[in-house]
Amino acid sequence: YNAVDKETPTTTDRQIEVDIPRCHQYHELLSSPTAHAKFKRILKAWVINNPHYVYWQGLDSLCAPFLALSFNNEALAFASLSAFIPKYLHKFFLRDNSPVIQEYLAVFSHLITFHDPELSNHLDGIGFIPDLYAIPWFLTMYAHVFPLHKIVHLWDTLLLGNSSFPLCIGVSILQQLRDRLLSFGFNECILLFSDMPEIDIERCVQDSIRIFCSTPKSATYRQHARPLKPKVSEERPNLSYYSIDYHDLPQTDLSMEPITLEELKGEKC
Incomplete structure (x- = not known):
């Protein structure tokens, strides 16, 4: 996470900056300037790390629970978001979704x-x-x-x-x-x-x-x-x-x- 360039301006910056101040702003922690800066860095890192996807409105809402729970560990919040999306939102952030x-x-x-x-x-x-x-x-x-x-x-x-x-x-x-x-x-x-x-x-x-x-x-x-x-191992x-x-079930003639x-x-x- 630390190696990702989160400072260079990108085409999605403007939309991210518009979305963040509207995301769970009743929450004392997430409404703070510090949280807004963390939001932006995590979202920019996700966009950069997933070039096959684009930023859609709503990604900020997905990020919010992870940031709130791992407020002092941006890398963990980013890793949580990065693991969550492939499981539950596979292909949802394609340009043509x-x-x-x-x-x-x-x-x-x-x-x-x-x-x-x-x-x-x-x-x-x-x-x-x-x-x-x-x-x-x-x-x-x-x-x-x-x-x-x-x-x-x-x-x-x-x-x-x-x-x-x-x-x-x-x-x-x-x-x-x-x-x-x-x-x-x-x-x-x-x-x-x-x-x-x-x-x-x-x-x-x-x-x-x-x-x-x-x-x-x-x-x-x-x-x-x-x-x-992929299987982790036969024992585990x-x-x-x-x-x-x-998709994890064995393929049969009735699949x-x-x-x-x-x-x-x-x-x-």
């Missing part, structure tokens, strides 16, 4: 239908599709829509799950707001999600685990998901029920194959 995000939203839509067909039919019927509310959820792993103390609690569980666990969190949020959503029309739903309503985060965590455990792994298959992880496997991804986005969207009843 539309195919990745659209596939993610389509799979999310499938999961809503799988776990709550009545709610899914209602939301589809009024035209309130995930594209209208869920992109900030997933692009920041909820760090843009929840306060920091809730994010830390949520991520403690998220980090134990695989790359599809965030989808289950999204379903759990919708189910917590289910009664209101079923009684709302399109405009009311837009208004509700314009500022994330109060969510019981412990209930959200427990519901997410329940949803995850009752979801077939094939239902969360994404061709743009994180590729197969790096997989558990919660952390294993579909899922990539399909086009149009086919994926068309599979929904």
Whole structure:
């Protein structure tokens, strides 16, 4: 981290400087000038260290929990961010990330239908599709829509799950707001999600685990998901029920194959 040039001006500096003062500024530590300087150095280092990606708004929100928890160790905050993104946001920061995000939203839509067909039919019927509310959820792993103390609690569980666990969190949020959503029309739903309503985060965590455990792994298959992880060693496997991804499973004749986005969207009843 110390060897990365974090001082030379780059084309992303301006956007980073605009985003930082808006990121969790209710937080006493993160709102300080010292934190702003640390934010900028970590984000610049990440952009420089990942030339295949670009800076998207929301990266500052992803950085915030790690900076807050490792405030006196920038290198650790940077390393945490650098390990987090490949697992949960693989390809999300490509210059053209539309195919990745659209596939993610389509799979999310499938999961809503799988776990709550009545709610899914209602939301589809009024035209309130995930594209209208869920992109900030997933692009920041909820760090843009929840306060920091809730994010830390949520991520403690998220980090134990695989790359599809965030989808289950999204379903759990919708189910917590289910009664209101079923009684709302399109405009009311837009208004509700314009500022994330109060969510019981412990209930959200427990519901997410329940949803995850009752979801077939094939239902969360994404061709743009994180590729197969290399084994650490035969004696020390790096997989558990919660952390294993579909791509980590042995290939068989019944394994899922990539399909086009149009086919994926068309599979929904």
